[in-house]
Amino acid sequence: MSHTVDIPQELKDSLRKFRFARRSAGSAAIIVKINKQKLIMEEVEQFDNISLEDLAEELPEMSPRYVVLSYELKHKDGRVSFPLVLVNWAPSGSETSLLTLHASAFIDFQQTADVSKVIEIRDGADSLTKENIDSKLGV
Amino acid sequence: MAAPEVFTIAQVPLTAHAFNADRSKLITSLNTNEAQIYGRQGNEWKPEVTLSEHDKLITSIDWAPNSNRIVTASQDRNAYVWSQTTGADGNSVWKPTLVLLRINRAATYVRWSPKEDKFAVASGARAIAVCSFDADNDWWVSRLLKKPIRSTVLSVDWHPNNVLLAAGTADMKARVFSAYIKDVDSRPSPSVWGEKLPFNTICGEYASPAGGWVHSVAFSPSGDVLAFASHDSTISIVYPGGPAVITVRNSTLPYVSLTWTSEDALVAAGHDCQPVLFSGSAEGWKAIGSLDDAKSGAPLTPVSTGSSSGGRFASAGVGRLGTNEAFARFRNADTLGKSSATPGSPVSGGDSSGDTELMTVHQNTITSVRPYEISANGNVAKVSTSGVDGKLVIWNVSVPAGTGGLSSRLGGMHLR
Numbered sequence: 001m002s003h004t005v006d007i008p009q010e011l012k013d014s015l016r017k018f019r020f021a022r023r024s025a026g027s028a029a030i031i032v033k034i035n036k037q038k039l040i041m042e043e044v045e046q047f048d049n050i051s052l053e054d055l056a057e058e059l060p061e062m063s064p065r066y067v068v069l070s071y072e073l074k075h076k077d078g079r080v081s082f083p084l085v086l087v088n089w090a091p092s093g094s095e096t097s098l099l100t101l102h103a104s105a106f107i108d109f110q111q112t113a114d115v116s117k118v119i120e121i122r123d124g125a126d127s128l129t130k131e132n133i134d135s136k137l138g139v
Numbered sequence: 140m141a142a143p144e145v146f147t148i149a150q151v152p153l154t155a156h157a158f159n160a161d162r163s164k165l166i167t168s169l170n171t172n173e174a175q176i177y178g179r180q181g182n183e184w185k186p187e188v189t190l191s192e193h194d195k196l197i198t199s200i201d202w203a204p205n206s207n208r209i210v211t212a213s214q215d216r217n218a219y220v221w222s223q224t225t226g227a228d229g230n231s232v233w234k235p236t237l238v239l240l241r242i243n244r245a246a247t248y249v250r251w252s253p254k255e256d257k258f259a260v261a262s263g264a265r266a267i268a269v270c271s272f273d274a275d276n277d278w279w280v281s282r283l284l285k286k287p288i289r290s291t292v293l294s295v296d297w298h299p300n301n302v303l304l305a306a307g308t309a310d311m312k313a314r315v316f317s318a319y320i321k322d323v324d325s326r327p328s329p330s331v332w333g334e335k336l337p338f339n340t341i342c343g344e345y346a347s348p349a350g351g352w353v354h355s356v357a358f359s360p361s362g363d364v365l366a367f368a369s370h371d372s373t374i375s376i377v378y379p380g381g382p383a384v385i386t387v388r389n390s391t392l393p394y395v396s397l398t399w400t401s402e403d404a405l406v407a408a409g410h411d412c413q414p415v416l417f418s419g420s421a422e423g424w425k426a427i428g429s430l431d432d433a434k435s436g437a438p439l440t441p442v443s444t445g446s447s448s449g450g451r452f453a454s455a456g457v458g459r460l461g462t463n464e465a466f467a468r469f470r471n472a473d474t475l476g477k478s479s480a481t482p483g484s485p486v487s488g489g490d491s492s493g494d495t496e497l498m499t500v501h502q503n504t505i506t507s508v509r510p511y512e513i514s515a516n517g518n519v520a521k522v523s524t525s526g527v528d529g530k531l532v533i534w535n536v537s538v539p540a541g542t543g544g545l546s547s548r549l550g551g552m553h554l555r
Contacts (some may be wrong), residue, residue, distance in 0.1 A: 036276075061321065062273055093241065095276040110493040 005105035006040045007112050014043050015113050023082040024072055029055055032066040032109070034101055041066075041109065052133070056125040064090040064102035066109050073137060083137065086115040091124045133138065143430070145500055146184055148177070151528040154197060155507055156525040160204035162436075162511065168197040174211055184531070192219050192235045199248045203255040209233070209259050212246035218260050220279060223254055238279040240268040242507075248294045254301045256323055261292035265484075267306055269318040283553065284316050284339050292397075294355045299362040302327040304344060307353030313367040313375070315342040331363050331379045347373045354395040354409070359402055360517070368394040368407055378421050387417060387424050396508045400519035400536045406430065408505035408524055412497055416538055430522075431499045433541030500523070503527035 018030050022093065026049030033044050039111050044065070047055065059065055067087040074080055088106060090099060110118065121127045149169045156167040165177045165184055173191040177184035195214040202209050209221040219235040226232040240246065244263035251258045260268040260281075267284040290310035304318040317336030319327070330337075332342040343365075347353075351370030358365055365377040370393045376385045392410035399405045400416075404427075408414040413431035417424055470485055496502065505526040511533050514520035518536075525531045 062280070063276065091284065093239075093280050095273070095278040095280075096239070096278055 003100060003108055004032050004039070005066070005108070007108065008040055010042055011041055012112060013111055018046065018068060018070070019084060025049060025072065027052070027072045028070040030068045031059065034105060036098060040106070052128055056128040057099060059089055061124060062091055062093045064094050064099055068113055071133060073139065075139065083117060084115045085117045085119055085133070085137070086110055086113060088118060088120045090122055092122055092134065143500060143535070144533040146326065146531045147529060148184060148531050151529055152527040153529055153531065156523065157200045157202035157509070158511065158523065158532060159202050159207065162549045165222065165361040165531070166200055166202060166209060167279065168200060170196065172196055172213065174200055188233060190233055190235070193217065198246060201249050201251050201258070206255045208255070210249050210251060212249035212260050214245035216240065216242055216245060216347065218246055218249060236279065236537040238281060240270070240281050240282065242268055247291060250295055250297060252297045252301050253299055257318070257320060257548060259295045259297065259304050259318060261295045261306060263291040265290060267292055269320065271320050271323045271490065282320065282338065286339060287341065290417050293352060296357045300327045300330060302336065303332055305356040305358055305365055307356040307367050309352045311346055311350040311352060312370070313353045313356050315365065317342060332406070337446060343377070343379055345375065345377050347371055347375045347379060348386055349373070355397045357397055357399055359399045359403070361402055362536060366397060366399065366405055368397050368409070374407055374417055376419065376424050381421050385424050387426060395504065398508050398522060400522070402508070406508055406522050406536060408508045410504045412501040412503060412505060413499040414505065414508055414522065414524055414534055418534065428538035429533045430536065430538065436522060439491040480501055500532055501528055501530055502524050505527050
């Protein structure tokens with residue numbers, strides 16, 4: 001399969017560390033963007049224990065991003081688990097060629113991050129709510 | 140006091156017009172999908188460049204004076220931003236950049252913000268697209284103001300603080316929105332309209348007494364007062380936090396465009412084919428008079444319109460028979476119902492001679508009035524108007540002395 005965007009080794013290591021970090025409370029997130037000039041993916045920022053509203057603030061309004069989210073999920077029977085969720089943050093007002101690049105490299109990124117659960121957010125900050133994610137995760 | 144400068148640009152309606160910063164160039168659209176830039180040569184405007192990129196009728200144009208960029212909006216749901224660059228052969232070329240507004244209906248009106256880093260596009264999609272430039276991606280990004288607009292947005296106007304936006308819509312309301320864009324604007328200082336205003340906050344919603352589409356809205360030069368013109372022939376002035384909305388009812392036809400000339404005066408124009416000056420304060424507003432001195436318009440007697448009617452009355456006016464009313468009645472009997480060569484003018488009501496020219500300078504609805512010249516004290520000294528008759532007129536903002544309004548002049552005519 002052809003790769004449009006390269007994933008550098010540091011990013012892969014960063015993703016592994018994020019995946020195996022022990023979580024005690026709160027949702028953690030790692031934000032990745034595509035560098036259009038160099039055609040590689042880069043880590044933008046990492047957050048420990050961030051609320052969804054703050055995460056929505058951090059994400060750009062008009063630019064696509066990949067977000068690997070370690071989401072604090074409270075089950076009905078009282079258990080708390082931290083499933084890994086991949087958020088495809090792709091607001092429709094973003095620049096078209098960047099959106100296309102983002103979409104083409106998404107499968108690659110998903111395989112590298114090794115996350116099965118994917119949530120698409122196409123209309124911006126209004127969709128990044130706890131209720132929305134909980135319903136997508138089947139709670 | 141000088142007479143207005145009248146330019147007949149075309150025989151077709153001028154949908155919109157805008158001048159560049161030093162008023163040496165004019166851009167206008169002749170009711171087509173192309174825009175024409177004219178250059179001033181003496182007393183005439185000569186066509187220079189044609190900007191054709193739109194697929195359908197251009198509905199609105201604005202020229203940013205400081206950054207020298209033109210934005211055009213069209214019924215094809217797009218807007219283009221045009222920048223002037225010097226081409227390979229040394230000539231200046233206007234290069235278009237498409238802005239994806241993401242609306243699914245025609246764009247109706249567009250205006251640059253005071254700092255010229257954003258522009259607002261009103262549309263029939265019941266939304267206003269506020270567009271800003273994203274330097275990282277080299278791309279104009281648009282955000283839509285939707286709630287609570289229920290119908291086509293007919294006009295928009297920016298507040299001097301570059302954040303607030305007034306909009307007049309066909310759901311008969313004038314509203315003030317906050318169009319604060321996160322990485323483009325700095326936090327605005329609190330104003331009479333409110334403070335801490337995230338995007339799409341409503342700072343006020345106003346209507347006129349009898350309702351009717353709000354054709355035009357404008358903030359005063361300080362931004363503390365809002366005026367709007369509705370289809371019920373009223374001009375309403377809003378002082379937020381002050382008295383209730385002040386309404387000026389007119390017995391004329393509705394106004395479709397207005398502009399402030401100073402903090403206590405504005406000029407409105409519309410279906411009456413003449414610009415009218417209004418003045419007032421928080422205590423009250425009233426119409427002062429028309430900027431059009433009808434004496435300098437088409438003459439009242441039937442004989443002197445020879446050129447416009449193709450020489451038909453060329454021989455009239457000689458001897459006693461020329462001014463005889465009975466003679467004129469029979470002579471004009473065969474022109475009844477025929478449209479004259481004068482573009483688009485209806486037979487004016489009480490005119491017994493069958494003369495089809497209006498007494499005003501403009502022969503048809505004025506669709507756009509804009510400030511043309513700012514005087515030393517910051518007030519607007521001249522305004523420019525364009526309309527359905529294809530004329531562009533530059534007026535002095537002062538009511539000609541002795542004009543008691545057109546009605547008295549008409550009354551005087553019948554007494555002959």
